[in-house]
Amino acid sequence: PPSLYAYNPLAPPRSQQDNTARAYEAFLKAFPEYQNTWIIDTLRRTDFSRLDRAGETYVDYMGGAQHPESLVRVHGDFLTHSVMGNTHSVSNSSRLSSKCAGEAREAVLSFFRAPPGYTVIFTANATGALKLAGEAFPFKEGSTFVLGADSHNSVHGIREFAARRGAQVHYIPSTNTGGFVPSAAKDLLQTNRPPSSLSPSLFALTGQSNITNAKNSLSVLQYASSLGYYTVLDAAALAPTSVISLTETPVDAMAISFYKMFGYPTGVGALIVKESFLEVLERPWFAGGTVDIVQVPGTLITRAPKLYERFEDGTINYLTLSAVTDGLRFLSAYLPFLPLRLSCLMHFLTSSLARLSHDTTGTPVVKILSRLPSRRLRSIGEQSDAGSTVSLIFLSPTGEMLPNSFIEHVATTQNISLRTGCMCNPGGAASLLGIQDFMGRLCSGVTLKDFETIVGRELGVVRISLGLGSDWGDVWRVIKFAEGMAEERKRMEWWDAW
Numbered sequence: 309p310p311s312l313y314a315y316n317p318l319a320p321p322r323s324q325q326d327n328t329a330r331a332y333e334a335f336l337k338a339f340p341e342y343q344n345t346w347i348i349d350t351l352r353r354t355d356f357s358r359l360d361r362a363g364e365t366y367v368d369y370m371g372g373a374q375h376p377e378s379l380v381r382v383h384g385d386f387l388t389h390s391v392m393g394n395t396h397s398v399s400n401s402s403r404l405s406s407k408c409a410g411e412a413r414e415a416v417l418s419f420f421r422a423p424p425g426y427t428v429i430f431t432a433n434a435t436g437a438l439k440l441a442g443e444a445f446p447f448k449e450g451s452t453f454v455l456g457a458d459s460h461n462s463v464h465g466i467r468e469f470a471a472r473r474g475a476q477v478h479y480i481p482s483t484n485t486g487g488f489v490p491s492a493a494k495d496l497l498q499t500n501r502p503p504s505s506l507s508p509s510l511f512a513l514t515g516q517s518n519i520t521n522a523k524n525s526l527s528v529l530q531y532a533s534s535l536g537y538y539t540v541l542d543a544a545a546l547a548p549t550s551v552i553s554l555t556e557t558p559v560d561a562m563a564i565s566f567y568k569m570f571g572y573p574t575g576v577g578a579l580i581v582k583e584s585f586l587e588v589l590e591r592p593w594f595a596g597g598t599v600d601i602v603q604v605p606g607t608l609i610t611r612a613p614k615l616y617e618r619f620e621d622g623t624i625n626y627l628t629l630s631a632v633t634d635g636l637r638f639l640s641a642y643l644p645f646l647p648l649r650l651s652c653l654m655h656f657l658t659s660s661l662a663r664l665s666h667d668t669t670g671t672p673v674v675k676i677l678s679r680l681p682s683r684r685l686r687s688i689g690e691q692s693d694a695g696s697t698v699s700l701i702f703l704s705p706t707g708e709m710l711p712n713s714f715i716e717h718v719a720t721t722q723n724i725s726l727r728t729g730c731m732c733n734p735g736g737a738a739s740l741l742g743i744q745d746f747m748g749r750l751c752s753g754v755t756l757k758d759f760e761t762i763v764g765r766e767l768g769v770v771r772i773s774l775g776l777g778s779d780w781g782d783v784w785r786v787i788k789f790a791e792g793m794a795e796e797r798k799r800m801e802w803w804d805a806w
Contacts, residue, residue: 369775486520
């Protein structure tokens with residue numbers, strides 16, 4: 309009907325793609341609430357038009373969001389007309405850089421609804437933010453570090469700092485679809501609770517898994533805090549499509565990467581942190597910008613007067629911080645619409661993939677391993693209990709796993725940007741693939757190739773992740789790609805070429 313095309317400027321023209329147009333009409337009939345997110349279709353046409361011009365289907369938003377063209381233009385114009393200098397000075401150029409940095413800090417605190425008492429430390433990325441918290445946390449004998457098995461390696465890495473100082477490390481086991489059972493997490497936290505404030509202990513929560521798609525309940529952070537733990541939230545995968553309020557969830561520290569949220573700039577992340585938590589941390593060294601006085605020769609130092617300055621080693625990435633401010637404003641305008649839009653696309657994608665069968669045997673083409681949303685969103689403002697990532701494996705007509713390297717090769721030839729592997733999340737990958745027992749058999753020096761030899765196949769999954777720039781056409785092309793794997797003739801042609 310004409311009204312559908314008036315709604316969506318990206319609707320496929322009947323004259324060019326009758327089948328695609330009919331499929332789109334059927335989608336809108338099944339998911340009428342998708343039409344309430346028309347503003348993002350307009351965004352796709354303006355800020356992400358290069359995707360359609362290039363013919364690229366980008367479904368790796370968990371790896372990094374696409375940069376909005378308007379954000380880059382605004383930032384480029386600002387740089388063209390501005391003279392900026394190192395923030396460690398008082399010149400006019402330095403003052404402008406410091407002003408931009410201050411505005412960016414305020415924008416971050418406002419975006420995440422942080423109450424008074426929080427500050428922002430700029431880092432290279434979420435990994436840098438987590439390392440900053442881990443290396444300075446005052447672990448000691450009697451301390452405990454608790455984390456989920458389904459966590460990014462940047463969270464797992466904190467265990468090195470904990471173990472080096474004599475602390476105990478305890479893992480919350482993952483379910484078969486990732487995340488953890490809240491009651492199990494609470495039991496483990498209770499059992500290993502810090503005996504006193506003299507044994508500082510840390511709980512690190514992954515807000516959303518980058519491979520299993522599981523969202524963990526943020527209420528567990530408050531429970532851990534009530535037991536005496538300090539708390540850290542890895543929000544790198546959660547922040548791009550979910551509303552986070554530090555007023556409602558007053559975690560001690562939270563790590564984010566801006567390129568995952570709105571694509572530009574890369575190389576900038578942040579630790580959003582309580583100033584009271586910073587007072588507890590013990591930095592293992594000092595650097596330019598973090599100190600006021602250094603005795604040379606000697607051993608005396610006086611830290612910088614502002615708490616955040618004590619943790620920003622050297623010169624911050626001051627040229628990019630105005631883009632952070634603009635990027636947060638940009639995302640704020642579209643974030644309310646994202647959960648509903650992605651809910652529609654996720655349900656359509658997963659249900660379509662689950663129905664596919666091989667033309668020769670009738671057996672399934674894919675096996676979806678990651679967690680699926682438990683309910684379909686119906687209106688703007690609702691939040692999903694899972695993310696917008698699908699991790700799966702492709703199956704042969706006989707039910708064996710097709711190599712991920714083959715899938716990625718064919719996807720590349722079809723101009724589909726997806727990702728394969730374990731996504732730097734070995735615990736989540738092991739849960740999805742059912743190889744937790746093999747983890748216990750690993751020995752020092754083992755390589756990924758060794759591990760694959762033990763298991764008997766390539767390790768990892770195919771990950772399809774949606775985000776701010778995604779539309780129905782992206783999902784439709786992924787489905788058509790998967791349908792190609794169901795056709796014996798086409799699949800064998802791809803296999804021979806691979």
